[in-house]
Amino acid sequence: MKISAAILGLVSLGQAHYHFHTTIYNDVASEKFEFIRETDWNLRDGPELDVFGPNMTCNRMNANPFTEQGTKVLEVTAGSTIDFEGYIEISHPGPLQFFLAKAPSGTKVEEFDGLGDVWFKIYSDGDESSIIDERLTWPNWKKNRVSIKIPECVADGEYLLRLEHIALHNASQDNGAQFYISCAQIRVTRGTGTLQPSPSDLLAFPGSYDPKDPGLFLHIWYPIPTSYTAPGGPVLQC
Incomplete structure (x- = not known):
């Protein structure tokens, strides 16, 4: 009976894809992709599957390079909360994570590619x-609006804020984990x-995940795991 329920779950969840395009800050909603780097409209609902591919940074970019998109920078304060809103709810089971990467000195965040060991989990x-x-x-299940509080200890500067939802409904297959990624440009x-x-706290996208990581390669339907640990290590504490 449980196996049948698992199969039905896989079928019902198989086609529901989503993306996040709007930020809400101080109760003010942005335009679509005003502060979030825009992804190719043909592909923006589809997940990323290759953890070693360039789309792990900020998803599939629009035909124009991100430096030419005109994406604005959202000004925020440390300790405040930013909401991300999508056009449909999160409809696959899996963890939600947020990361920050600070633009190097002398580089505007609009020009920052986010490559290398520059990300830390918040x-x-x-x-x-x-x-x-x-x-x-997970708590994000069936939500089309999710929130992240910028830690109060974060230093002023320009950052990429990376939202990552990992869908695990097909994670028992090779490269079956699906990544739904959005990057906002913010100024703290x-x-x-x-x-x-510290260097030991920093991650790279692509680079820090492996498709065989326990949090990416597992069967969540049957037998149901009694515990789960997301990839990318612990959240950086202030």
Whole structure:
């Protein structure tokens, strides 16, 4: 009976794809892709499957290079909250994570490619999974609006803010984990934070994930795991 339910779950979830295009800050909603780097309209709903590919940084870019898109920079303060909104809800099971990468000195975030060991994790609901209706579920399930608080210790400067939802419904297959990624351009101002992540805290996208990582290669339907650890290590603490 449980196996049948798992198969039905795979079928029902197989085609539901999504992306995030709008930011909401201080109750003000942006235009679509005003502060989020725009992805190719033909591909923006499709997931990234290759953890070693260039699209792991900020998803599939528009035909124009990101430096020519005219994406604006959202000014925020450390300790404040930014919402990301999509056009449909998150309809696959899996963890939601957020990362920051600071643009190097002398480089505008609009020109920053986000490559190399530059990312640090500021949020993950990976360890908040629970079993509901005979399936492993995370707090982001069925949400089309998710929030991230910029840690108060984050230093002023320009950053890429990377949203990553990992769909695990097909993760028992090789390269079956699906990545739904969006990158916002933000400028942290008027803060007192001095955070300087150590090299051991930094991640690369692509580079830090392997398709055989335990958090990416597993069967979530049957038998249902009793615990889960998301890839990318722990959240950086202030």
